[in-house]
Amino acid sequence: xxxxxxxxxxxxxxxxxxxxxxxxxxxxxxxxxxxxxxxxxxxxxxxxxxxxxxxxxxxxxxxxxxxxxxxxxxxxxxxxxxxxxxxxxxxxxxxxxxxxxxxxxxxxxxxxxxxxxxxxxxxxxxxxxxxxxxxxxxxxxxxxxxxxxxxxxxxxxxxxxxxxxxxxxxxxxxxxxxxxxxxxxxxxxxxxxxxxxxxxxxxxxxxxxxxxxxxxxxxxxxxxxxxxxxxxxxxxxxxxxxxxxxxxxxxxxxxxxxxxxxxxxxxxxxxxxxxxxxxxxxxxxxxxxxxxxxxxxxxxxxxxxxxxxxxxxxxxxxxxxxxxxxxxxxxxxxxxxxxxxxxxxxxxxxxxxxxxxxxxxxxxxxxxxxxxxxxxxxxxxxxxxxxxxxxxxxxxxxxxxxxxxxxxxxxxxxxxxxxxxxxxxxxxxxxxxxxxxxxxxxxxxxxxxxxxxxxxxxxxxxxxxxxxxxxxxxx
Amino acid sequence: xxxxxxxxxxxxxxxxxxxxxxxxxxxxxxxxxxxxxxxxxxxxxxxxxxxxxxxxxxxxxxxxxxxxxxxxxxxxxxxxxxxxxxxxxxxxxxxxxxxxxxxxxxxxxxxxxxxxxxxxxxxxxxxxxxxxxxxxxxxxxxxxxxxxxxxxxxxxxxxxxxxxxxxxxxxxxxxxxxxxxxxxxxxxxxxxxxxxxxxxxxxxxxxxxxxxxxxxxxxxxxxxxxxxxxxxxxxxxxxxxxxxxxxxxxxxxxxxxxxxxxxxxxxxxxxxxxxxxxxxxxxxxxxxxxxxxxxxxxxxxxxxxxxxxxxxxxxxxxxxxxxxxxxxxxxxxxxxxxxxxxxxxxxxxxxxxxxxxxxxxxxxxxxxxxxxxxxxxxxxxxxxxxxxxxxxxxxxxxxxxxxxxxxx
Numbered sequence: 001x002x003x004x005x006x007x008x009x010x011x012x013x014x015x016x017x018x019x020x021x022x023x024x025x026x027x028x029x030x031x032x033x034x035x036x037x038x039x040x041x042x043x044x045x046x047x048x049x050x051x052x053x054x055x056x057x058x059x060x061x062x063x064x065x066x067x068x069x070x071x072x073x074x075x076x077x078x079x080x081x082x083x084x085x086x087x088x089x090x091x092x093x094x095x096x097x098x099x100x101x102x103x104x105x106x107x108x109x110x111x112x113x114x115x116x117x118x119x120x121x122x123x124x125x126x127x128x129x130x131x132x133x134x135x136x137x138x139x140x141x142x143x144x145x146x147x148x149x150x151x152x153x154x155x156x157x158x159x160x161x162x163x164x165x166x167x168x169x170x171x172x173x174x175x176x177x178x179x180x181x182x183x184x185x186x187x188x189x190x191x192x193x194x195x196x197x198x199x200x201x202x203x204x205x206x207x208x209x210x211x212x213x214x215x216x217x218x219x220x221x222x223x224x225x226x227x228x229x230x231x232x233x234x235x236x237x238x239x240x241x242x243x244x245x246x247x248x249x250x251x252x253x254x255x256x257x258x259x260x261x262x263x264x265x266x267x268x269x270x271x272x273x274x275x276x277x278x279x280x281x282x283x284x285x286x287x288x289x290x291x292x293x294x295x296x297x298x299x300x301x302x303x304x305x306x307x308x309x310x311x312x313x314x315x316x317x318x319x320x321x322x323x324x325x326x327x328x329x330x331x332x333x334x335x336x337x338x339x340x341x342x343x344x345x346x347x348x349x350x351x352x353x354x355x356x357x358x359x360x361x362x363x364x365x366x367x368x369x370x371x372x373x374x375x376x377x378x379x380x381x382x383x384x385x386x387x388x389x390x391x392x393x394x395x396x397x398x399x400x401x402x403x404x405x406x407x408x409x410x411x412x413x414x415x416x417x418x419x420x421x422x423x424x425x426x427x428x429x430x431x432x433x434x435x436x437x438x439x440x441x442x443x444x445x446x447x448x449x450x451x452x453x454x455x456x457x458x459x460x461x462x463x464x465x466x467x468x469x470x471x472x473x474x475x
Numbered sequence: 476x477x478x479x480x481x482x483x484x485x486x487x488x489x490x491x492x493x494x495x496x497x498x499x500x501x502x503x504x505x506x507x508x509x510x511x512x513x514x515x516x517x518x519x520x521x522x523x524x525x526x527x528x529x530x531x532x533x534x535x536x537x538x539x540x541x542x543x544x545x546x547x548x549x550x551x552x553x554x555x556x557x558x559x560x561x562x563x564x565x566x567x568x569x570x571x572x573x574x575x576x577x578x579x580x581x582x583x584x585x586x587x588x589x590x591x592x593x594x595x596x597x598x599x600x601x602x603x604x605x606x607x608x609x610x611x612x613x614x615x616x617x618x619x620x621x622x623x624x625x626x627x628x629x630x631x632x633x634x635x636x637x638x639x640x641x642x643x644x645x646x647x648x649x650x651x652x653x654x655x656x657x658x659x660x661x662x663x664x665x666x667x668x669x670x671x672x673x674x675x676x677x678x679x680x681x682x683x684x685x686x687x688x689x690x691x692x693x694x695x696x697x698x699x700x701x702x703x704x705x706x707x708x709x710x711x712x713x714x715x716x717x718x719x720x721x722x723x724x725x726x727x728x729x730x731x732x733x734x735x736x737x738x739x740x741x742x743x744x745x746x747x748x749x750x751x752x753x754x755x756x757x758x759x760x761x762x763x764x765x766x767x768x769x770x771x772x773x774x775x776x777x778x779x780x781x782x783x784x785x786x787x788x789x790x791x792x793x794x795x796x797x798x799x800x801x802x803x804x805x806x807x808x809x810x811x812x813x814x815x816x817x818x819x820x821x822x823x824x825x826x827x828x829x830x831x832x833x834x835x836x837x838x839x840x841x842x843x844x845x846x847x848x849x850x851x852x853x854x855x856x857x858x859x860x861x862x863x864x865x866x867x868x869x870x871x872x873x874x875x876x877x878x879x880x881x882x883x
Contacts, residue, residue, distance in 0.1 A: 170733065171733035171734070171762060174732070174733040174734060175733070175734055178734065205754070205755060205756050205757045205758055205759070206757075206758045208727075208756050208759065209756060209757075209758040209759035209762070212727070212729040212756075212759055213733055213759075215729075216732050216733050217733070236729070238726060239726055239727045239729035239756075240725055240726065240727065240729045240730040240835040240838050240839065241727075241729035241730065242729075242730075242732070
């Protein structure tokens with residue numbers, strides 16, 4: 001019996017915003033697979049239906065189309081709540097008698113106004129992904145009713161690396177695995193919600209349960225850093241859970257938009273912010289990311305009379321930062337000095353990396369530190385936090401500071417912005433020495449882990465099979 | 476009114492109409508053992524009028540004491556002392572005392588005081604009865620350290636005078652009794668130091684009454700719980716039961732696979748669901764624990780038949796446990812802490828029994844047991860298990876009373 005690698009694409013098929021780290025990993029693995037497998041049947045795609053607790057097969061064509069749509073939008077959101085309401089309202093009108101249409105239209109307009117009113121408030125609370133979005137996305141290619149249930153076999157491998165704590169029911173996977181005998185490869189991005197529950201929106205009890213189930217379900221767990229691997233194993237050890245085989249996968253550094261996205265529109269907000277020199281901090285805006293340290297540093301530097309460059313925060317506002325964002329808006333001392341950019345496309349982000357002076361990354365804890373390596377891949381030095389995996393990501397090319405030590409950050413940032421030669425020399429060293437990891441190499445390594453668990457590896461391995469790039473270390 | 480010398484007056488600290496927790500079951504079986512041996516029994520019970528006891532219904536000789544009158548003992552106010560306060564409460568009610576004296580009549584072979592709480596009542600009765608009536612003190616535990624542990628668990632400080640009072644009460648009961656019943660050899664050794672010169676300590680351990688579940692109940696529970704093997708923990712809401720479960724499984728139930736679970740029956744289930752330990756990893760525990768609460772006997776019997784393993788997570792308290800006897804008798808895998816086996820040391824080599832220290836090791840052993848095949852019992856194992864029936868374990872009590880009567 002030929003083995004099949006079943007790839008869970010639930011996150012990719014449901015995600016409608018710019019790719020965050022987790023989404024990007026799944027997206028780039030799938031992209032690589034599609035570039036390899038268009039003639040081969042040994043890789044198949046599935047989505048998980050949480051209510052039916054079942055997997056359904058989606059065609060490679062549907063996945064390809066979804067990727068294409070994401071690429072055209074540069075990863076930026078393609079639909080809004082309003083768009084989605086309009087879409088449903090239009091479909092609903094088919095069932096409304098013509099005599100009632102004017103009243104229905106008035107009611108619809110009232111709903112749209114209500115959506116607009118609440119949108120600003122909901123944005124703070126909105127989870128990045130909701131199942132209704134997943135249904136909308138899947139309905140583009142047909143509803144679940146049109147999809148066939150996935151037929152897992154004993155020789156198969158199931159691999160999932162998306163927002164599994166939110167979208168996947170691991171006990172269902174475990175039971176299916178017990179029933180069919182297939183192997184499972186899963187991903188651990190971090191253990192932060194159980195280590196620092198006060199710093200995240202995720203409920204630590206729920207996330208802890210996810211990590212425990214991860215240990216029980218997976219034959220192999222890929223971790224995105226040695227630090228994460230240690231955290232994952234230590235947590236399971238402490239809880240008494242089952243510790244599966246683990247390995248470290250190095251994530252790609254290059255924005256997928258580098259070659260595919262058209263030149264950023266001249267009137268984009270990102271370019272408008274670049275009317276003066278700027279430094280960049282790319283990260284979701286949330287307490288753990290420690291944006292507040294940089295805000296205080298900028299205030300302190302202004303107080304000291306230093307001519308500061310603009311500080312651009314690129315990222316989606318997350319949980320627990322409404323007071324902080326209000327400070328940024330209201331504090332006249334840094335008016336115009338700090339800008340928040342949300343919904344930035346891959347192309348725009350690429351441009352911002354290219355044109356910034358250097359980057360900052362004061363996060364309190366990370367599973368890896370993708371923006372650090374993205375910065376290096378764009379030839380930009382990063383002033384980083386010493387926390388967790390960040391020194392692993394940045395290696396010897398970054399400088400590390402204690403994320404709690406404001407005076408030292410003020411001192412180092414002031415020195416850098418007042419010494420452009422030092423910045424230039426550090427950037428030059430980065431350009432010279434940093435060896436970027438292509439996403440294709442990461443994808444190949446992920447697939448290598450999956451196929452290693454197949455009794456007979458799928459036959460579609462391309463010429464890339466001979467490629468041996470560093471990045472995976474198995475026990 | 477004719478008084479039979481073959482009469483035993485049993486003073487109990489709970490109702491026995493619908494026995495649910497271990498103490499009630501033991502008291503019920505003691506009464507049954509006397510009756511089966513030809514004694515007539517007058518069962519007089521005085522207990523706190525809690526919802527738990529009142530739900531089960533009261534008999535004609537039951538004296539429920541209002542809870543608000545049991546909050547203090549001889550001027551000392553504290554929680555968890557309702558049982559202690561019952562003894563003083565009943566003797567301070569002349570009407571109730573008169574009624575009890577009428578029930579007892581002019582003579583009996585023995586007064587059986589089960590647990591020390593009603594010692595004031597036993598004293599009152601003995602004062603008005605002819606001499607030569609045997610006093611049998613049934614000690615289910617050494618109570619004072621147990622109560623101390625409960626105070627500690629709930630962080631109630633300053634309870635030393637109460638602990639001393641309980642200790643005194645136990646010592647006095649043992650010193651007054653002609654026969655002292657112990658449930659474990661450790662308790663027997665301790666009680667032997669307290670008895671009067673002509674008194675004796677008899678080991679009469681806890682046992683089981685063989686159960687048989689109805690096919691209907693089994694099918695109903697099989698439909699509800701599915702075919703996945705489960706471990707069973709059935710215990711009352713007595714605080715050390717919750718503590719024992721939490722301490723025995725360690726930080727969480729992560730050692731159990733996603734398809735494994737523990738079914739928890741009895742009052743302990745409600746308390747476990749509200750315990751911070753459960754809430755810390757709520758989603759994980761919700762998947763691995765089936766908290767059923769207090770069940771009818773038919774349902775409990777069905778669960779015992781369906782269980783793959785029995786878990787005995789005991790980490791504190793004295794005496795021996797009925798649930799240990801039930802687990803050992805069940806013919807299923809049993810994972811027990813060393814303390815849970817107290818009083819059952821002769822069964823340590825029983826097939827399918829695994830004694831494991833509390834903590835991760837215990838949790839992992841439970842997970843492993845659920846992956847094992849069901850036990851297949853040989854003749855020897857069956858005969859060993861039959862020693863656990865109440866008729867076997869309480870036989871020394873009947874024998875001791877008969878010997879006492881013969882000497883008299």
